[in-house]
Amino acid sequence: MRLWLVIGLLLAAPRVFADVSVVASVDRNHVVFGESVTLTIAVQGTQSGAQPSIPRVDGLGFDGPSTQSSFSLNNGQMSQSISFVYQVTPARTGEFTIPAIAVNVGGRSYSTEPIRLVVEKGLAQNDAGQELFADIRAPSRRMYPGQTEPVQVVLFSRTDVPLRGVGGFSYDADGLEFKFLQNLKTGTLVTNGESFNVHVIEGSISPSRTGTLSLGPCILKAQLTVRRQGGSGWPFDDMFGRVEVREVPVTVDAVPIEVLPLPEEGRPADFGGAIGQWKLDVTAKPTDIAVGDPITVTIKISGNGNIDTVPMPKLGPLDGFKTYDPTTKTTKDDLNTTGERVMQQVLIAKSTDVKELPEVRLAYFDPEARAYKTAVQTPIKLVVKAGTGGQTTIVSGGGRLRPDEKLGQDIVYLKGDLGPAAPGVPFCGSATFWALNVTPVLALLGTVGWKRRTDRLRGDVAYARRTRAAKKARKLLTSATSYDEIQRALQHYLGDRLNIPVGGITASVIDERLVPRGVDGELADRARACFDACDTARFAGGGAGMSVQATRDNVERLIDELETKQL
Amino acid sequence: MNWKRNSFKIGAVIWLVGLRAAFAGPSDDFKSANQLYDAGRFAEAAAIYEKIEPKTAHVYYNLGNAHFREGKLGRAILDYERARQLAPRDPDIVANLKFAEQRLGVDDVNAPPHAWQKYLRSIIESRRSTEWGIYELAALWLTALAVGVCLYIPRARTGLLAIAAAAFVGFAACAFALGHEVLGDRTAPAAVVVAGETEARFAPVPDSTTHFKLSEGTRVVIREDRGQWVFVERADGQQGWAKSDAVERVVPQS
Numbered sequence: 001m002r003l004w005l006v007i008g009l010l011l012a013a014p015r016v017f018a019d020v021s022v023v024a025s026v027d028r029n030h031v032v033f034g035e036s037v038t039l040t041i042a043v044q045g046t047q048s049g050a051q052p053s054i055p056r057v058d059g060l061g062f063d064g065p066s067t068q069s070s071f072s073l074n075n076g077q078m079s080q081s082i083s084f085v086y087q088v089t090p091a092r093t094g095e096f097t098i099p100a101i102a103v104n105v106g107g108r109s110y111s112t113e114p115i116r117l118v119v120e121k122g123l124a125q126n127d128a129g130q131e132l133f134a135d136i137r138a139p140s141r142r143m144y145p146g147q148t149e150p151v152q153v154v155l156f157s158r159t160d161v162p163l164r165g166v167g168g169f170s171y172d173a174d175g176l177e178f179k180f181l182q183n184l185k186t187g188t189l190v191t192n193g194e195s196f197n198v199h200v201i202e203g204s205i206s207p208s209r210t211g212t213l214s215l216g217p218c219i220l221k222a223q224l225t226v227r228r229q230g231g232s233g234w235p236f237d238d239m240f241g242r243v244e245v246r247e248v249p250v251t252v253d254a255v256p257i258e259v260l261p262l263p264e265e266g267r268p269a270d271f272g273g274a275i276g277q278w279k280l281d282v283t284a285k286p287t288d289i290a291v292g293d294p295i296t297v298t299i300k301i302s303g304n305g306n307i308d309t310v311p312m313p314k315l316g317p318l319d320g321f322k323t324y325d326p327t328t329k330t331t332k333d334d335l336n337t338t339g340e341r342v343m344q345q346v347l348i349a350k351s352t353d354v355k356e357l358p359e360v361r362l363a364y365f366d367p368e369a370r371a372y373k374t375a376v377q378t379p380i381k382l383v384v385k386a387g388t389g390g391q392t393t394i395v396s397g398g399g400r401l402r403p404d405e406k407l408g409q410d411i412v413y414l415k416g417d418l419g420p421a422a423p424g425v426p427f428c429g430s431a432t433f434w435a436l437n438v439t440p441v442l443a444l445l446g447t448v449g450w451k452r453r454t455d456r457l458r459g460d461v462a463y464a465r466r467t468r469a470a471k472k473a474r475k476l477l478t479s480a481t482s483y484d485e486i487q488r489a490l491q492h493y494l495g496d497r498l499n500i501p502v503g504g505i506t507a508s509v510i511d512e513r514l515v516p517r518g519v520d521g522e523l524a525d526r527a528r529a530c531f532d533a534c535d536t537a538r539f540a541g542g543g544a545g546m547s548v549q550a551t552r553d554n555v556e557r558l559i560d561e562l563e564t565k566q567l
Numbered sequence: 568m569n570w571k572r573n574s575f576k577i578g579a580v581i582w583l584v585g586l587r588a589a590f591a592g593p594s595d596d597f598k599s600a601n602q603l604y605d606a607g608r609f610a611e612a613a614a615i616y617e618k619i620e621p622k623t624a625h626v627y628y629n630l631g632n633a634h635f636r637e638g639k640l641g642r643a644i645l646d647y648e649r650a651r652q653l654a655p656r657d658p659d660i661v662a663n664l665k666f667a668e669q670r671l672g673v674d675d676v677n678a679p680p681h682a683w684q685k686y687l688r689s690i691i692e693s694r695r696s697t698e699w700g701i702y703e704l705a706a707l708w709l710t711a712l713a714v715g716v717c718l719y720i721p722r723a724r725t726g727l728l729a730i731a732a733a734a735f736v737g738f739a740a741c742a743f744a745l746g747h748e749v750l751g752d753r754t755a756p757a758a759v760v761v762a763g764e765t766e767a768r769f770a771p772v773p774d775s776t777t778h779f780k781l782s783e784g785t786r787v788v789i790r791e792d793r794g795q796w797v798f799v800e801r802a803d804g805q806q807g808w809a810k811s812d813a814v815e816r817v818v819p820q821s
Contacts, residue, residue, distance in 0.1 A: 322607065325638035327670065344670075411635055411666055412659040414601050418594055419625035422653050428700040428749055436704050440711035447715045 020045035022103045024112035030139040031090065032120050032191065039086040041112060043103060047071060047080045052103045054086065060096055060117075063087040090119040131158045134220050134252040140367070142258045143207050146275045147367045148306040150337050153180070153201040155220050155250060156189070166199050167247045168221035175213040176257065177206040179335055204335035206306060207259040216254035221247040262365055266372045274364035276305015280313070280375035282360050286408060288383045291349055294410045295382070299343045299360060305367075307332045307339025313362045320354040321347040346410065349384045356381050462499040469496030470563050477552055477559075483537035486548070490530060490555050497567050507531035517567050523558070530555050593619050597626065604629070609636040624654035628663070635667055641783035643667050645759040648786070648817045655693050671784040680803050691744045699745040706738035755788040758799065758814040765814075767807025771796035778807040787814060 020043065027038040039062070041052050047069045054062050064086035071080040090096065098115040118139070137152040153171075157163040166184060180203030189198045205215060223245050262275075281300040289295060301310055307330055324346040332339030347357075356379040363374045427433055457464045473493035480486045495502035498513050510519075510527050519527075533546045533554075546554070600615035616630035631646030647664035654660060668674040679685050694702075713731035717724050751757070760781045768775040771793055781787070781799070790806065791798035797814060800806045 324636055327638060327640065329672070409666065411632055411663045414604060414629045414632055415625035415659070416601070417625065418597050418619075419623045419654070421623055422621060423697065426749075427697045428745060433700055433704070437707060440708045444711040444715055447718060451718045 020105050020108070020110060022105075022110040022112055024098070024101055024115060026088070026098075026115055026117065029116060030118045030120065030137075032137065036087045036089045036190075037117065039088045039098065039115075041065075041084045041086075041101060041103065042081060043083070043105060043110075044079075044081045046105050047082050052084050052101050054101060055099050057096060057098060059090060059094065060098070061089045063089070088117070090117070093119045095119075131161050132156070132163070132222055132248065132250055134218070134250045136216055136218065136252050136255045138205070138215060138255055138257065141256065142260065143205075144260055144262055144275060144365065144367050145207050145210060146273065146306060146309045148204050148206040148276070148335075148337050149367075150202065150204050150335060151178075151215065153203065153218055153220065153252065154189075155199040155201075155222060156191075156196040157198075157222070159188075159195055159197055161197075162225040163197060163199070164223040164225050164245055166201070166220050167223045167245075169201060169218065171216060171218040172254070173205065173213075173215050175207060175209050175211070175259070176215055177208060178215065179204050179206075181334060202335065204337050205257070206336070207257065210259045210261045213257045213259055214254040215257055216252055218252040220250045220252070222250050223247055263370075263372075268363035268372055268374055270361060270374075271363040271365070271372060272311035274305075274310040274362065275367060276303055276307075276309070276364065277366055277368065278303040278305065278310060278362060278364050278375060280360065280362045280377055282357075282377040282380065284357055284380045284382070287380065288385075289349060289408075290385045291351060293348065294408055295347045295349065295357075296408075297345045297347060297357065299345075299377075300340065301342075301362060302338075302340040304338050305364075306336050307341055308336070310339075310341060310362070310364070312341065312343050313360050315345060315347075315360060316358055318347065318358065320350055322350055323347055349382065352384045352386055354382055354384045465496040465499055469493050470559055472496065473559055474556070477556060480552060481548065483534045483548060483551060486552050486555055487531065487534035487538070490534070490558075493559055493562075497562065507535070514567070517565075519562070519565060519567075523561055523565075526554065526558055527562075530558060593621075597629075600633075601629065604633055604636070607636075609633045613637065622649075624650045624657060624660065627653065628657070628660050631663060631667070635663070639761075640667050640671050641759060641761040641763075642815075644671070644673075644784040644786075645761055645815055645817065648757070648759060649819075651692070652817065653695070655695060668784060671782065673782050673784040673786075676782070677784075677786040677802055691747050694744070696745060696748040699741050699748060703738055703741035703745055706734045706741055709734040710738055751788070752818055755790055755800070757817040758787050758789050758797075759817065760785040760787065760809075760813055761815050762810075762813035765809055767799060767801075767805070767809050769807065771798075771808040775808070779805050781809060781813070789814070789816065 022041065022043050024039065024041045026040075031037050052065070065084035067082060067084055069080070069082040072078075088098070096117040096119065098117060100114050101112045103110045103112070120139075132155075134153060134155045137154060138149065139151075140149045143149060153169070155163075155166060169180070171178060180201050185200040185202065187198055187200070189196050199220075201220075207213060224247075225245055279302050281302070282297065283300075284295050284297045286293075286295065297315060299313060299315070301307075301312075312326075312328060326343050326345035328341065328343045330339065330341045359379050360377040361374055362376075363372060365371075366373050457467065470493065473489045473496075476489035476492060477486065480489055491502050491505040494500075494509060494513075495505050498509070500509075500513070507528050510524050510531075514527065515524055530551065533551050537551075596615050596619050600612045600619075603609075603612035603615065610633075613630055613633035616626055616633060619626050622630075627646045627650035631643045631650060634640070634646060635643035644664060644667050647660055647667060650657070650660045651664060665674065668677055679688055710731050713727045713734060717727040717731065720727070760783055763783050765781045766777045767779050767781050769778050770776075779801075781801070785801060787799040787801055787809075789797045790800055792811070795811055796808045797811045798806065799809050799814060
């Protein structure tokens with residue numbers, strides 16, 4: 001296992017050296033005299049054998065290096081780097097160039113790009129002697145309308161000053177658009193050999209007119225913690241309210257900014273107002289296509305300056321293409337000092353005569369160089385083959401993609417027919433839907449109830465007799481033509497209701513069974529009268545003054561009323 | 568005899584002409600809009616698609632394509648969403664919706680933050696509310712039938728109760744999906760940001776603090792409507808007040 005790892009690393013070694021790159025950078029290009037700059041030389045692709053040779057630069061001192069190395073193995077891809085960090089201290093003000101630095105890696109020599117460094121005049125001696133003071137740091141005092149430059153308002157406090165923070169900030173900036181970040185940066189800075197705590201307000205200015213304008217004066221409200229009388233001087237004083245915060249205004253004098261008009265000399269005809277340092281990057285995918293296939297052209301402009309001043313360059317002339325409206329996306333930092341604008345446009349080649357995409361140009365004014373420049377993207381070559389005839393439909397997905405093949409992407413083409421009509425009324429809110437929901441529930445409840453009833457009728461004789469008593473008695477009454485049959489029907493009814501044998505039922509059952517169960521006197525009297533009428537007719541002839549029909553009607557009413565009683 | 572035969576032919580011709588007249592309108596408009604689209608006159612094509620009533624999934628889909636070609640990608644996403652509500656499993660609609668979201672860079676913000684939420688949403692959105700309603704009814708009837716038969720055939724009790732339990736679980740799942748679609752549309756209707764870029768604020772007043780930015784094509788739900796302002800919620804749960812003319816509901820307000 002280890003052997004394989006070693007062999008793998010040995011095999012990878014030449015490739016690692018083949019991918020070596022060396023980049024030098026400084027943490028800032030503008031610095032105040034007395035401060036130092038951090039220079040980092042990053043060597044990507046190796047961790048050993050590299051040693052930069054720092055050239056001698058008049059007026060700059062290099063301390064170091066300290067080294068930092070990193071190694072990572074991700075998805076089989078090995079990545080390693082080593083960084084050499086130097087502290088560069090200027091010995092005087094002025095403009096310096098750190099020249100290309102040679103780095104020897106594995107016997108090959110690599111070189112960095114030169115770096116420009118501007119060292120400005122430091123703080124006045126009287127400021128440095130103070131305990132609490134502020135300063136405006138504007139790297140460029142000569143600007144142009146529309147240009148955006150970063151500025152800093154720095155509050156210095158000697159380390160023994162109990163500065164808690166900045167309570168407020170007001171400024172005067174007539175003719176200048178001054179933006180600043182709400183969150184302050186804090187840190188320590190050594191200037192003129194003395195250490196200070198600093199609170200930095202980062203901002204940017206953009207002049208709106210020409211002339212000599214002023215940034216400032218600015219007033220910062222420094223918050224100092226002062227111990228109240230009775231405070232012990234311990235750190236717990238703050239917790240127990242023995243200190244209070246007092247705001248002390250610190251004024252910064254105005255800084256003059258000279259705003260010049262954009263020069264007429266050398267202004268390109270296609271200059272659209274872009275100011276800054278801009279980079280133009282144009283890509284087209286795919287470049288090997290068939291007639292009717294879409295090409296996505298991406299134009300990216302990025303760099304330093306106000307991206308809002310940069311117009312999007314137009315692709316043209318596009319006679320051989322069918323064009324679609326472009327989409328544009330702009331991103332910028334909070335201070336609008338750097339930004340990026342990306343435009344994507346879909347083109348479709350109409351014929352095989354199309355050989356290239358036209359040139360793209362962006363004219364801009366570079367305030368640092370004080371000159372107009374033009375970024376140019378040379379025409380991108382296209383290979384257009386004969387297509388299938390009509391406009392192709394490009395769909396994503398489907399089929400297995402060959403490893404070396406990249407498919408274009410676009411929306412799927414139109415539908416050729418109207419398709420099925422949408423329902424006018426949503427089914428789920430309709431009465432039919434709710435009826436269909438309720439029906440099975442009710443049906444199930446009904447089925448359960450019916451099953452329980454049939455089971456009880458089958459197993460509970462008293463319940464079965466009681467339930468069927470009225471129906472059975474009415475059936476007997478319907479066919480009854482004599483007092484004897486009427487009395488039998490009544491006997492059957494009472495026998496079934498009371499679950500007693502039918503044969504032994506006489507008028508006495510009324511007093512023995514019905515009255516104790518709550519049948520009131522009037523109803524009991526009528527029941528007795530029915531029995532009497534039937535008995536009289538059977539044994540003495542006649543019906544105690546009542547006909548058969550009248551007696552049958554009386555018995556029917558009696559049964560109806562007894563049905564309402566709980567016996 | 569001849570008269571009878573001729574009258575039958577005349578009647579058939581009249582019936583066919585009448586039938587064509589009855590169905591000619593929307594179909595002809597649809598075809599002419601497709602021709603305008605092919606000619607690259609996307610705005611005119613979109614205007615005709617807009618007029619076609621009643622709108623089918625295909626009309627919304629073609630309208631979305633026309634808006635896409637016009638560069639109105641937020642509106643295109645809205646149209647694709649409307650088309651998807653009518654035909655949720657149409658692969659062309661799903662592909663174009665995804666492509667437009669990717670083009671605007673809102674595919675991430677439109678997706679729920681958790682994988683299980685994405686999965687649940689994909690299942691619920693794979694069927695129309697009517698389909699969920701039919702499934703729910705079928706499951707409910709099957710549950711009732713299985714329980715009912717179980718009462719009268721005790722020998723098959725175990726099997727029937729298993730069927731009833733499975734059907735009831737299906738009924739509950741379908742009812743949940745249906746409730747999510749129907750009640751969701753009523754209580755928190757889905758909408759799409761159609762303005763270029765708008766801001767969601769802490770309060771429904773113009774100078775209140777901005778909470779977050781709503782990019783074009785972002786899918787939101789409307790929690791409250793106060794006329795000129797709507798209280799919206801993004802897929803990641805962020806809420807804020809947005810101008811009501813910056814968002815448009817997926818189900819058009821009647």
